[in-house]
Amino acid sequence: MTFDAPTVAQIHEAAALLDAGQLVAFPTETVYGLGGDAENPEAIARIYAAKGRPSNHPVIVHLAPGSDPAYWVETLVPDAQKLIDAFWPGPLTLILKRATHVPAAVSGGQDSVAIRCPSHPVAQALLTAFSTMRDGHGGVAAPSANRFGHVSPTTAQHVRDEFGASVHVLDGGAAKVGIESTILDLSRGFPALLRPGHVSPLEIADVLGVMPRLPDGSDASAPRASGTLKAHYAPRTPLSLLPFAALERLLAAHPLDARKKLALVARTSSAGKWAKAPNVHFIAAPDDPQSYARELYGLLRTLDRADVERILIETLPVSAEWSAVNDRLGRAAAAFEEQG
Incomplete structure (x- = not known):
């Protein structure tokens, strides 16, 4: 743009x-x-x-x-x-x-x-x-x-x-x-x-020359810092972050004639038939952590405007390269876990 x-x-x-x-x-x-x-x-x-x-x-x-x-x-x-x-x-x-x-x-x-x-x-x-x-x-x-x-x-x-x-x-x-x-x-x-x-x-x-201490929930003396609350970065539409097998159960239970679709953000290789299901709004997840980070917030805002019932996001690899995106998605999902 x-x-x-x-x-x-x-x-x-x-x-x-x-x-x-x-x-x-x-x-x-x-x-x-x-x-x-x-x-x-x-x-x-x-x-x-x-x-x-x-x-x-x-x-x-x-x-x-x-x-x-x-x-x-x-x-x-x-x-x-x-x-x-x-x-x-x-x-x-x-x-x-x-x-x-x-x-x-x-x-x-x-x-x-x-x-x-x-x-x-x-x-x-x-x-x-x-x-x-x-x-x-x-x-x-x-x-x-x-x-x-x-x-x-x-x-x-x-x-x-x-x-x-x-x-x-x-x-x-x-x-x-x-x-x-x-x-x-x-x-x-x-x-x-x-x-x-x-x-x-x-x-x-x-x-x-030394590895910084990493956040593990035990650092009680750490100063408060921006964006570190458990629930943060959340869209207005309920969001769930789960392995694809768990997402698939939710997708299968969603009626084909439901008034609102479910949004699915997952790897194309995982999505299979759900990528074209009539009750699913599918978006292919970016392949690398830099692209995912760059697109994440715009994607969540787009899905809020799409008026879907729920946003389902496939969990990402647990590795150093993905830690920042995992952090943001985890806090976004936590906003709805706390509501429940």
Whole structure:
């Protein structure tokens, strides 16, 4: 899908809105963010209110290329600098101890802060323009630009679908990564992965010389981080994530003349006859983890609009390459397990 890249004037208009304490939705390489001035508690409160986000759930501060991350943290530890040199700009968020002048609201009241520098050119232009207004120290707090707990947006239209004309949107086309950034905690003296993403634990280990602690549910001292609640990233249509044999039983029980179809997202090799069944809305699952990640949220939004009774998704391989997509799908399915 084509789009008209924002002009310099439009970028400066958006930066001026941020400077005035207003919100701007903007593209990153991961998903679209709903941004506000990270040093303005009123702007941060507007983000939480617009999303319906719990006030104790932290947001990520986005920084311009070439800006000083040390401004935002108590101490920029050596491991953080190594990872910044290796992966910024890019889809890696670092959690460090928060500098005292940074509002606690960005961290949900915690003493830590999450920072990253996105690689999307529109995001970089906006962040640079805003930072220039703040003597090189402007940062934009931005969770995903959607209602809290729902499917993240990967296009400008997705943002408009969520918020209508109430939020100023910069269009940067479709997000290339498609799922949120990797979140790595460095605030406790050791690296700990809090959210999987495009940057893998092995890539982090290659830089640090040590494998980060992986999330297993036992890390009680970990800071709260964006997108780590059990139920998250959910469509409005009920979603089940199951091995194909279990899905097939559900498909077989669904009446051929049912008013609504069942949506099936599965490998073509698994789907067999169900790919053409009259009571099934079939979508072939992408073959590789990068394509699946890029298409996932758009796919879930499409199926919400398709008015199907239920979304059935075939479980994915359990491997490091698939961990980020498995994480998002597992949290989306959990939203409906908790309802049940």
